[in-house]
Amino acid sequence: xxxxxxxxxxxxxxxxxxxxxxxxxxxxxxxYFPWYQQFPGKGPALLIAIRPDVSEKKEGRFTISFNKSAxxxxxxxxDSQPGDSATYFCAASGMFSGGSNYKLTFGKGTLLTVNP
Amino acid sequence: xxxxxxxxxxxxxxxxxxxxxxxxSLDFQATTxxxxxxxxxxxxxxxxxxxxxxxxxxxxxVEKDKFLINHxxxxxxxxxxxxxxxxxxxxxxxxxxxLRGSTRGQYFGPGTRLTVL
Numbered sequence: 001x002x003x004x005x006x007x008x009x010x011x012x013x014x015x016x017x018x019x020x021x022x023x024x025x026x027x028x029x030x031x032y033f034p035w036y037q038q039f040p041g042k043g044p045a046l047l048i049a050i051r052p053d054v055s056e057k058k059e060g061r062f063t064i065s066f067n068k069s070a071x072x073x074x075x076x077x078x079d080s081q082p083g084d085s086a087t088y089f090c091a092a093s094g095m096f097s098g099g100s101n102y103k104l105t106f107g108k109g110t111l112l113t114v115n116p
Numbered sequence: 117x118x119x120x121x122x123x124x125x126x127x128x129x130x131x132x133x134x135x136x137x138x139x140x141s142l143d144f145q146a147t148t149x150x151x152x153x154x155x156x157x158x159x160x161x162x163x164x165x166x167x168x169x170x171x172x173x174x175x176x177x178v179e180k181d182k183f184l185i186n187h188x189x190x191x192x193x194x195x196x197x198x199x200x201x202x203x204x205x206x207x208x209x210x211x212x213x214x215l216r217g218s219t220r221g222q223y224f225g226p227g228t229r230l231t232v233l
Contacts, residue, residue, distance in 0.1 A: 034221055043120075043209045043224035044160070089159060102213065103150070104222060106159045 004092050006107025013114050019077040021110045023090035026071065030092040032102065035064065035075045038087045038109075047088075048075075080114045087111050119143050120212050122225035129200055130233055137195045137228045139210030145190040146212035150222060151183070154207045166193050200232045 005024045013019045023033075034049035050057045050064040050073065057064045063076040077084055090107040119142040129135050139149055148167050152160040164185050166172040172185035182204075184196040193212075197204055207229055211222040 036224075041207075041227070041229070043122075043211075043227045046221045046223065049221055102148075103162060103165060108159045111157075 004090060004105050004107045006090050006110060008110060009108070010111040011113070013080045013112065015080065015082060015114055015116050017080050017114075019080045019084070019112055019114070020074055021088055021090070021112070022072065022074045023092075023107050024070075024072045025092050025105075027092075027094065028071070029094040030105075031095070032093045033064070033066065033073050034091050034093075034104070035062075036089045036091065036106075038089065044089060077112075080112075082114045082116050085112055085114050118214065118221075118223040120210065120223050120225040122210055122228050124228060125226060126229045126231075128231045128233065131201050132199055135197045135200055135230060137197075137208055137210075137230075139193045139195070139212070139225055141191045141212040141223075144212075144214055146214065147190070148213045149187060149193040150211045150213075151185060151193070151195050152209045152211070154209060154227075156207075160209065163195075197230065200230070202232045205230055205232045 007022050035047045036044035037047050038044040048059045048062045048064055050066050052068050055066050061078045066073045087109045089109045091104040093102040093104050121140045123138045127135055150165050151163045154160050162175050163178045164172045164174045166185045166187035168187045168190050174180045182198055187193040207227050209227040211224045213222050
């Protein structure tokens with residue numbers, strides 16, 4: 001199973017609030033979990049990434065929480081701002097048989113709207 | 117650092133013509149480049165993986181004769197949509213992975229909007 005399930009599909013948050021997006025995976029061979037931010041008409045931008053040997057990683061207002069036993073990881077955006085309004089994708093990659101290209105498997109995305 | 121460019125950003129063509137999209141890593145060398153397509157309000161769908169100097173590996177269901185990929189150097193990959201039809205209209209995005217370093221991150225280009233009339 002190489003699926004990554006992402007929820008919610010859309011999220012509305014007030015300015016200053018916390019945005020939380022969740023992802024779950026099945027394949028324990030995944031060992032790299034990035035989050036991407038995409039604005040309309042633009043390519044995705046790498047926000048933050050984590051490996052399964054740590055449970056949390058923080059970069060500025062963005063935090064990834066990782067639960068290896070539950071095979072879940074989440075993105076927390078603290079003090080959400082209108083400029084954070086975008087689509088967020090979680091992804092996962094790992095070294096599978098057949099090569100080391102580390103293909104990314106993406107979640108379906110979450111449309112975040114931060115109201116002023 | 118880790119900037120990826122795509123050209124053109126937008127192209128409109130007639131049905132039956134071929135379109136070439138370039139993907140360049142501007143400030144790093146990329147062992148591997150990936151090509152995705154994205155339909156409105158949907159996730160990215162991997163089309164193929166290309167390694168410099170070797171044939172591209174296509175995902176299941178992607179026609180290799182229709183979507184020709186050439187990875188001529190460590191900084192340039194091209195996607196040619198041959199005999200394009202309206203159903204090929206989509207947002208095409210490339211990404212590149214760094215040659216060295218521990219990062220596994222892929223860095224994405226800004227995308228190319230293809231419209232086939």
